Amino acid sequence: MSRIDELIQELCPRGIEYSPLGEVGEFTRGSGLQKADLREQGVPAVHYGQIHTHYGVWATETKSFTDESIAAKLRHAKTGDLLIATTxxxxxxxxKATAWLGGADVVLSGDAYIYRHTLEPKYMAYFFQSSMFQDQKRRFISGTKVRRVSGASLAKIRIPVPPLEVQREIVRVLDKFTQLEAELEAELEARRAQYEHYRRELLSGGEAASGRIIPLGEIFEMRAGTHIKAAEISDEPTEEKPYPCYGGNGLRGYVSSYNYDESVIFVGRQGALCGNVHRAEGKIYATEHAVVVTPKVAVDMSWAFHKLTEMDLNQYKTKSAQPGLAVGRVKQVEAQYVPIVDQRRHGEVLDKLDTLVSDISIGLPAELGARREQYEYYRDRLLTFKELTS
Structure with a gap:
């Protein structure tokens, strides 16, 4: 029997009371803080977008700050409050929720709520990650492109409220999982940095002695793919639509015809996808959102993939309202072209390194994926109780 089971048997053997969030706390909308108000020092401040991109289950320090004169007009979260991004x-x-555990008050932007409650802060934040919360939340989400949920709706969601000792023991267990996952993520990030460093050294400094500088257009054939209607693309392969369809961000789905039947590389050519590099082979369809790259001369396609990735072609996009990569401009970009024997050696080495840091079926990515599945399983299990009935 686990320590949690022992505590439940001792303190609440008949079950756990479930209460609406509105009965154990109060939701207050953040307001007024804009991105332009953020500073590098001052009063701790959190913009709702940072909850999505920067903060985890809890935080003790903020990434950003704001002026005291601005903070004086805003609502403040206190230690133990939840900061919730509601769009x-x-x-x-x-x-998505973060428990604020810093020593000072923090101000919060709009499109977010401060939730002041009576439970253990991390227990509450873990609950907001759980399947139990997600399943209840879905029926309250509104909006089309931007999805949102109101504080009034969140107040209706029910949460199990075990004794404080049980809450703290659950937090202790889940904190261990969180720490292990963070350590794996840090190690994986370090490996990725090593891979990028080695790729840069191998494809720049190492090639200088044996390579010659020529335009990409002399090494590769480059042309934009062909437009296809979104309605013609299937999410899964079928007998009628068996061919993979690629755009500027990689695989988009499956279609009924193909326009390439060879090893190719795609470079995203529009908007935020400019410079993205992907590769594929066989019968595939390439859309107009990608520059399709095929060899003109002796080229190892693995070397080409890593070479174009390292070159960061995004820097050559047009500076306009809708930035994009012009095929003619990309062809003029110069690159180091090395003998095919060197290409094959470099491509093989870099493929192995890329697999170690990217392939979700082996190595650190696989271990991290397994750890996350384990964490999610135990989190949901630990946050599920027999409900107390009258």
Missing amino acids: SEDDEAVA
């Missing part, structure tokens, strides 16, 4: 383009991310 997102992704339903799963709506109502």
